[in-house]
Amino acid sequence: MDEFLIKTGFALLGRAAGAVSKYDQDVAGELSHWKEGFTVKLEVFASGAEVALQVKNGKYHYLKQPVDKCDLRVILKNKKSAAKIILARLSLAEANAQNRIIIEGNTMDAMRYVRTMKAIMAYLYPFFMLRNITEKMPRRTIQNFKNKIRIIFIGVIAGKEV
Amino acid sequence: MKSFQSPAFYEFYSPVKILSGDNALDNIPYELSKKNSSNPLIITDEGVSKSGILKIVTKILKSGKIKNNVIFDKTPRDSSLEVVQELAAVFKKNKCDCIIAIGGGSVIDTAKGVRILVTNRTNNLKSLSGVNRINPSSVALFILPTTSGTGSEATQVAVISDNQKGEKMLFVSPYIYPDMAVLDPRLTVTLPPKLTAMTGMDALTHAVEAYTCTQKNPVSDAFASTAVKMVFSNLMSAVKNGSNKKARMELANASLLAGIAFSNSMVGAVHSIGHACGAVAHIPHGHAMSVILPEIMKYNFKKSSALYGELLLYAAGAEVYAATPEKERGTKLIGFINTMKSELEKKCGLSMLLPSDIFDAKMIKSVAEYAINDGSMLNNPLEMTVAQVEKVLKNCVAK
Numbered sequence: 001m002d003e004f005l006i007k008t009g010f011a012l013l014g015r016a017a018g019a020v021s022k023y024d025q026d027v028a029g030e031l032s033h034w035k036e037g038f039t040v041k042l043e044v045f046a047s048g049a050e051v052a053l054q055v056k057n058g059k060y061h062y063l064k065q066p067v068d069k070c071d072l073r074v075i076l077k078n079k080k081s082a083a084k085i086i087l088a089r090l091s092l093a094e095a096n097a098q099n100r101i102i103i104e105g106n107t108m109d110a111m112r113y114v115r116t117m118k119a120i121m122a123y124l125y126p127f128f129m130l131r132n133i134t135e136k137m138p139r140r141t142i143q144n145f146k147n148k149i150r151i152i153f154i155g156v157i158a159g160k161e162v
Numbered sequence: 163m164k165s166f167q168s169p170a171f172y173e174f175y176s177p178v179k180i181l182s183g184d185n186a187l188d189n190i191p192y193e194l195s196k197k198n199s200s201n202p203l204i205i206t207d208e209g210v211s212k213s214g215i216l217k218i219v220t221k222i223l224k225s226g227k228i229k230n231n232v233i234f235d236k237t238p239r240d241s242s243l244e245v246v247q248e249l250a251a252v253f254k255k256n257k258c259d260c261i262i263a264i265g266g267g268s269v270i271d272t273a274k275g276v277r278i279l280v281t282n283r284t285n286n287l288k289s290l291s292g293v294n295r296i297n298p299s300s301v302a303l304f305i306l307p308t309t310s311g312t313g314s315e316a317t318q319v320a321v322i323s324d325n326q327k328g329e330k331m332l333f334v335s336p337y338i339y340p341d342m343a344v345l346d347p348r349l350t351v352t353l354p355p356k357l358t359a360m361t362g363m364d365a366l367t368h369a370v371e372a373y374t375c376t377q378k379n380p381v382s383d384a385f386a387s388t389a390v391k392m393v394f395s396n397l398m399s400a401v402k403n404g405s406n407k408k409a410r411m412e413l414a415n416a417s418l419l420a421g422i423a424f425s426n427s428m429v430g431a432v433h434s435i436g437h438a439c440g441a442v443a444h445i446p447h448g449h450a451m452s453v454i455l456p457e458i459m460k461y462n463f464k465k466s467s468a469l470y471g472e473l474l475l476y477a478a479g480a481e482v483y484a485a486t487p488e489k490e491r492g493t494k495l496i497g498f499i500n501t502m503k504s505e506l507e508k509k510c511g512l513s514m515l516l517p518s519d520i521f522d523a524k525m526i527k528s529v530a531e532y533a534i535n536d537g538s539m540l541n542n543p544l545e546m547t548v549a550q551v552e553k554v555l556k557n558c559v560a561k
């Protein structure tokens with residue numbers, strides 16, 4: 001059950017990432033510090049579940065196939081923690097605080113990655129779920145609402161590269 | 163008082179053996195033999211060499227039948243890539259089998275860097291920088307700290323400067339922990355008052371941040387709170403009278419305990435901003451810590467006030483703690499830290515503020531932008547934006 005949940009959740013995160021990095025200026029700003037082809041991977045230890053994102057033209061591009069080489073690797077130590085993250089019961093920052101993840105790479109890159117993932121989740125999840133994983137709720141502006149609709153319909157449901 | 167809540171999950175690791183007290187140095191030959199090591203590379207700096215400490219150590223090694231040792235006493239103030247590479251070559255050429263570092267933060271970081279290079283069989287140190295990128299080492303690393311503040315003798319962190327590129331490389335890995343931390347009163351009695359004050363404030367900052375940052379846990383709390391008590395009870399005495407061996411040893415232990423604590427529970431925004439002040443404005447680390455600590459405590463107050471309140475017991479003692487209403491304890495701790503800062507300024511000239519001629523609006527912005535990307539920010543109890551860091555920094559600058 002956890003495995004199915006994690007794989008589905010990771011696929012949703014991957015599909016949303018491209019659209020978020022197109023429509024959200026803060027995320028685009030974070031990615032502008034990374035070189036073309038920079039690859040980040042979130043994976044679950046010994047499960048084969050992973051979501052790898054590569055920077056292409058300043059946006060996140062979801063790599064649907066498993067990747068070996070990456071510039072930043074974030075490993076969740078077990079499936080239970082990964083499931084909690086997918087269900088928005090645990091944030092990546094909290095997972096870090098509880099030693100539930102291992103980071104391999106540069107700490108500045110890890111900071112940027114955590115911020116972009118948080119933004120992606122803010123678009124994907126309803127407000128009541130976000131309360132568990134973020135101190136600052138996203139502002140409820142018309143622009144943010146429009147972005148949310150685009151990201152969910154174009155990125156996640158239609159699965160279109162933007 | 164709120165009942166203590168352990169985190170849902172935590173890990174704690176500290177593999178460093180501690181030798182602490184009178185004549186601790188004299189046990190080094192025995193401990194080297196237990197590591198099957200007999201040919202050390204000794205890394206130190208000119209200050210240590212001139213102070214006579216190096217002579218004491220080499221004499222002890224000789225008397226313990228450790229005849230071959232290679233000495234390098236030219237470590238610069240900031241550990242540099244060139245020196246690490248040079249020393250890795252010296253280590254290999256002389257077939258050394260262990261490293262003894264005698265000095266402060268820079269010497270210890272250099273020694274950690276040399277061990278990383280000789281273990282990972284590469285000349286490209288940069289490729290190993292970051293988190294969890296290095297391999298376990300069979301080369302024993304003994305640390306003899308001559309300052310009481312960095313805690314580096316008990317941490318899994320090393321910072322090496324790449325002077326050509328003007329950047330600092332950070333290395334974090336459990337394989338960076340030294341094998342042995344040797345605390346002997348002879349190592350720190352010659353430390354000048356201002357440096358004693360700066361490094362002591364660094365140790366206090368490690369302890370306060372370890373006690374309040376996101377990875378805190380019951381084990382790190384025990385180390386951090388004891389360190390707070392030891393700094394408050396001994397820093398002024400050591401600054402006033404450097405030859406007070408008891409105060410020196412207590413401070414050395416405070417630094418070690420705080421190092422063990424923060425190596426597990428991490429540091430937060432004080433260090434992020436302090437690292438930025440060092441990298442962008444070249445402010446000494448201990449000075450930055452001393453100035454920024456109370457301001458960040460005010461910023462974090464709404465999340466951490468109860469924890470600051472708990473630390474008042476260790477900083478001020480049972481009587482003050484009991485006489486202070488629960489809600490006022492956190493604020494009182496900040497007051498105690500500011501009072502100590504003011505006394506240190508009077509006694510040894512450690513300024514309570516950052517210099518206004520360096521910290522203009524442009525510099526404040528550059529430091530703030532650097533700080534929010536520093537890895538320690540991830541562990542601060544509250545998130546910070548560039549604007550919030552700028553506001554904190556403005557309160558830290560002399561008017």
Ligand SMILES: [Fe+2]
Pocket residue numbers: 312364367368433447451
């Ligand atoms: Fe520090």
